[in-house]
Amino acid sequence: MNSVLIKNARIVNEGVIFEGDVLIEDDLIVEVSESISAKSSNCMIIDAEGNYLIPGAIDDQVHFREPGLTHKGDIKSESRAAVAGGITTFIEQPNTVPNAVTQEILEEKYQLAANRSYANYSFMMGATNDNLEEVLKTDPKTVAGIKIFLGSSTGNMLVDNEATLEKIFSSTDMLIAVHCEDEATIRENTAKYIAEYGDDVPVTAHHLIRSEEACYISSSKAVALAKKTGARLHIFHLSTAKEMDLFTNKIPLEQKKITAEVCIHHLWFTNDDYATKGNLIKWNPAVKTANDRKVLWEALLDDRIDVIATDHAPHTLEEKKQPYLKAPSGGPLVQHAVVAMFESHLQGKISVEKIVEKMCHNPAKIFKIEKRGFIKEGYFADLVIVNSGLPWSVKKENIFAKCGWSPFEGFTFKSRITHTFVNGKLVYNLFKVKDIRAGKRLSFDR
Incomplete structure (x- = not known):
């Protein structure tokens, strides 16, 4: 089982920001709480203290x-x-x-x-x-x-x-x-x-x-x-x-x-x-x-x-x-x-x-996308950690788009995405995208 515990995050969901933990098992969020303990020794633990945790x-x-x-x-x-x-x-x-x-x-x-x-x-x-x-x-x-x-x-x-x-x-x-x-x-x-x-x-x-x-x-x-x-x-x-x-x-x-x-x-x-x-x-x-x-x-x-x-x-x-x-x-x-x-x-x-x-x-x-867009138990673990005090400048060498340019080139942003999870898998971490094609076809509640 893929198990990830995000600790001490400033969780942003449905108009509220609260400090807490999120436990991911395989591709789902299984627990959102003020404090969660790791349930296995092979659980990846990420301390997000001071950073925002938002839905993807x-x-x-x-x-x-x-x-x-x-x-x-x-x-x-x-x-x-x-x-x-x-x-x-x-x-x-x-x-x-x-x-x-x-x-x-x-x-x-x-x-x-x-x-x-x-x-x-x-x-x-x-x-x-x-x-x-x-x-x-x-x-x-x-x-x-x-x-x-x-x-x-x-x-x-x-x-x-x-x-x-x-x-x-x-x-x-x-x-x-x-x-x-x-x-x-x-x-x-x-x-x-x-x-x-x-x-x-x-x-x-x-x-x-x-x-x-x-x-x-x-x-x-x-x-x-x-x-x-x-x-x-x-x-x-x-x-x-x-x-x-x-x-x-x-x-x-x-x-x-x-x-x-x-x-x-x-x-x-x-x-x-x-x-x-x-x-x-x-x-x-x-x-x-x-x-x-x-x-x-x-x-x-x-x-x-x-x-x-x-x-x-x-x-x-x-x-x-x-x-x-x-x-x-x-x-x-x-x-x-x-x-x-x-x-x-x-x-x-x-x-x-x-x-x-x-x-x-x-x-x-x-x-009407099924089980995405929120930090809720039972939803897919599409999650992003944002550090709002970690400046970085947009340069050609850190642009991922195939065209190799950006209208923001030369601009220094004060915030940085530090982690991106797609269906529970850590696919991005500080300017490095892992070779994990974690994306799934969306389904709709219609």
Whole structure:
């Protein structure tokens, strides 16, 4: 039996921080108590005194690029980066090559992950303008949800047929996750800037091309369609102040039919950072203004926004160094998301309890993930120890993402992930990932 005893931790769970011990046997948490004694001589004991013990973070939106785009990243490399960052579970998107828009292709991705993933995994089924029959075959107990791109992004899976959209929304009880940007608005804005600059459009125009209006038009339509059909809607990577009026904090999360997510980059960067970061912070939707960031923070803290995620989407530096119009959107974030939020905590912006709520508890609730996202007896032992007083700097040599760069490169974080457990196995310890593919396929209580 694999037995691990974590002693003297500052355990963070369900809005409370308390000092105590956690006993792991095999892949489960078997006891959480003020004081636990080791029950066998071969029990690994870790003294976490002074450090936080949090549930492993659940990232509900990543792009790990396998199959078909593995020069950018793959399940092995990016899941290693995830566990190094305290993310023990990920939900990956369907815009790989080929797109995961049939049950056969979707299942092939699960088979790849079964042998390669360091973290727990699920994959979204992709919707297109003409695959409704395949979408409706999706098993709600073994697949996270349905993904619809209402704005074009890497992979060109845009769904723009309104009759098709309404049919999808009205035909499934599964969670529908959407990328919301209005394509007509983006095309019009792009043409305007090309007319002004030719092929040399500056990246500083990105948030004006993929504008507040483009986001709001699309997200407001999605919300209206969800209300009309009764669909279960989850809107990914919100980026504007205006969109926050679409969401409520008037009812408990468990009663919400429409939920919202914000990503690390929209909480951290603003359009002022394009001058120094350039295409490295080119994402879709775009990083926007300081006021947008301010209101996103307000909505996160007052529970209009339910989840913090990464939209981890690596590209090579060579791809990112192309001119703005050719450079792809997206960047690597899984390794630095949890410590970025702890940095925000140390700056007085957010409590540790709220970080855990938004990165661990709420994704588990929204997707109805079985036995993960909490520090509870009988739950899987996905656990992370965080030392909030152990500074380290992001350098090329300690970046685990295959692309080898980070928008945080050169930044010194005050907190460090010291240990990551996935299903009871210690897979990461102080900049070293053990070669243990401990990840399991997620199951859902639906």
